C-alpha cells in the first residue's frame with residue numbers, strides 16, 4: 001500500500017493549531033504562505049515517490065555488515081543522493097552556514113513526512129541535523145569552517161555516540177577515553193554501542209560526536225567531554241585525507257527499524273583514533289543536550305510519521321475488507337469492516353492521536369523558532385519556556401501514542417495484521433524503539449516533573465493550563481453543540497491537570513520519590529490536555545471556516561468530528577489520571593522482588 005504525505009493535515013496543524021502564522025512575515029520576513037505550500041508539496045513528491053517505496057523492502061532486507069563496510073538497504077543510497085541534491089537537509093539552517101534560512105518548523109514537517117515514508121531511512125537524516133546544531137553552538141571557528149558546510153548540505157552525515165554497555169540512561173558511567181596529544185588533538189579509545197548510522201555507504205564522510213573522559217576528569221557526568229571524530233580525516237582545505245581509526249565492528253539484530261544500521265563502534269583499536277574537543281572540557285553532556293533536545297523533538301515527530309502511515313494502511317484495509325452485516329441489520333450482504341462502530345472507534349482513536357501528537361510537535365517547533373527569532377525579548381522568553389516544557393511531552397507522549405496507534409493498526413487488520421505480508425506489523429515493530437531511545441519515555445517524564453516543572457516553580461505549566469482554559473472558554477462561546485461538549489471536557493481535564501500540578505509542586509517539598517512515582521501518568525495527562533487544546537482550537541477554526549465561500553465542508557467537519565471523539569475519549573480519560581499522579585510511591589514500595597516472585 002502506498003503512502004501519501006498528508007499535506008493538507010500538515011497545513012491545517014501548522015496554521016490552525018500550532019500558530020505557524022506567527023513565523024510568516026514577522027520572525028521570518030521572507031516566509032510566505034505560498035512558499036510554505038510549495039515546499040510542502042515538493043516534500044510530499046520526494047517522500048511519496050522516492051522514499052516511501054523503500055519501506056517494506058528495507059524491513060525485509062536491512063543493513064548488512066560486510067568486511068567492515070555497512071551496506072544499507074536497496075535504494076537508500078540513491079534516495080539519500082536525491083535528498084542532498086534536493087537541498088532537504090539544509091532547509092532550516094542559517095544562510096550563513098550554507099542553509100536556506102527557513103523555520104525549523106518546516107524541517108520538523110519534513111521529519112514527519114520522511115518518517116511516514118520510511119522511518120529507518122529518516123532517522124539517519126535527523127542525526128545530522130543534531131550534529132550541525134551542536135557544532136554551530138559550541139564548535140571552534142575551525143571546526144565550523146571544516147565540517148559545517150558538508151554537514152549542512154548533507155554530503156556528510158553526523159552521529160551521536162553516547163551509549164556504552166554500562167552507560168545508558170545514566171551516562172555518568174561513560175568510560176571512553178580521550179588523551180591529549182599535545183598538538184590540540186586527542187587520541188580517543190573505547191567502544192560505543194547502538195550507534196545509529198555509525199557506518200554506512202550513503203556519504204563520503206561521517207562526523208561522530210563522541211562523549212569521552214579526559215585523563216584527569218572528575219567522576220560522574222561533570223567529567224564528560226564531547227569530541228568531534230571524523231571517519232575520514234579532513235585537511236586544512238576541507239579535503240578528505242586518510243581513514244581515521246574508527247570502525248563499525250558489529251551490527252545489532254533488532255525487533256524493527258531494520259533499514260537503520262545500529263552499530264557497535266570501536267574507537268582507537270589501533271591507537272590511532274584522533275579527534276578534537278568540541279566545546280569546553282567536562283561540559284560535554286551539557287553541550288550534547290543541544291543535540292539531544294533537537295533529537296528529542298525529532299523522535300516525537302517520528303512517532304507522528306509512523307503512526308500516520310499505520311493509520312493510512314488501516315483505513316485502506318477497513319474500507320476493503322468485508323465481514324459481517326450492516327450494524328443493526330440481521331441479513332444482507334457483507335459490508336466493509338469500516339461500517340462497524342468498533343472498527344470506526346479504532347480508526348478515530350488512531351486519527352485523533354495522530355492529529356493531536358502532530359499538533360503538539362508542531363507547536364513545540366513553532367515555540368523553538370520563536371524562542372530564537374521572535375521579535376522581542378518577551379516573545380523569545382515566553383516561547384523558550386513553552387519549548388522547554390513541550391520537548392519531553394512531544395517526545396514521550398507522541399511516541400507512546402505511536403505505539404498505541406500502530407498496535408490498533410494491527411488490530412484493525414485482524415489476523416492479517418499479525419502476518420508480515422500486510423506491512424501493519426512493521427509499523428508496530430518500528431515504532432517500538434521511539435519510546436526507548438533518545439532518553440526513554442520514563443526519563444522524559446522525570447525531566448518533566450523535575451527540571452521543567454520544579455525549575456520555574458510551575459510557572460510554565462500553569463501558563464499552559466491557563467491557555468487550555470481560555471481555549472475551552474473560546475470553544476464554549478463558539479456556539480455549537482460539538483464545541484460546547486469539547487469545551488466542557490477540556491475545562492475539566494485542565495482542572496485535573498492543575499490539581500496534579502499543585503500536588504506535585506507541594507510533594508516536591510516533602511519527598512522527590514513521590515514526585516517520581518507520579519511522573520509518567522503526569523506526562524500522559526499533560527500531553528492529553530495539550531492535544532485536546534490544540535484539537536479544540538482546530539475544531540473552532542474549522543467551524544468558523546465552514547461558512548466561507550468555497551469551503552470544503554467535508555474536510556472541515558472531519559476536523560470537528562476527530563476533535564470531538566478525542567474530547568469524549570482521551571480527554572475524559574485524562575481527567576481521571578490525577579488519582580494516579582497523586583497516589584505517591586506507597587503502592588510502589590510494596591513491589592519489592594519478594595512480592596513479585598511470590
Ligand SMILES: Cc1cc2nc3c(=O)[nH]c(=O)nc-3n(C[C@H](O)[C@H](O)[C@H](O)COP(=O)(O)OP(=O)(O)OC[C@H]3O[C@@H](n4cnc5c(N)ncnc54)[C@H](O)[C@@H]3O)c2cc1C
Pocket residue numbers: 160161162163167168169170193194195196197254257262433436437438439440441442443446
Ligand atoms: C535501535 C537503537 C538505536 C540507538 N541509537 C543510539 C545512538 O545513535 N546513539 C547513542 O548514543 N545511543 C543510541 N541508542 C541507545 C539508547 O539511547 C539507549 O538504549 C536508551 O537511552 C536507554 O538506555 P539503556 O538501553 O541502557 O537502558 P537502561 O538505562 O538500562 O534502562 C532500562 C529501563 O530502566 C529505566 N531507568 C533507567 N534509569 C532510570 C532512572 N534513573 N529512573 C527511572 N527509570 C530508569 C529506563 O526508563 C528503562 O525502562 C540506541 C538504541 C537502540 C536500541
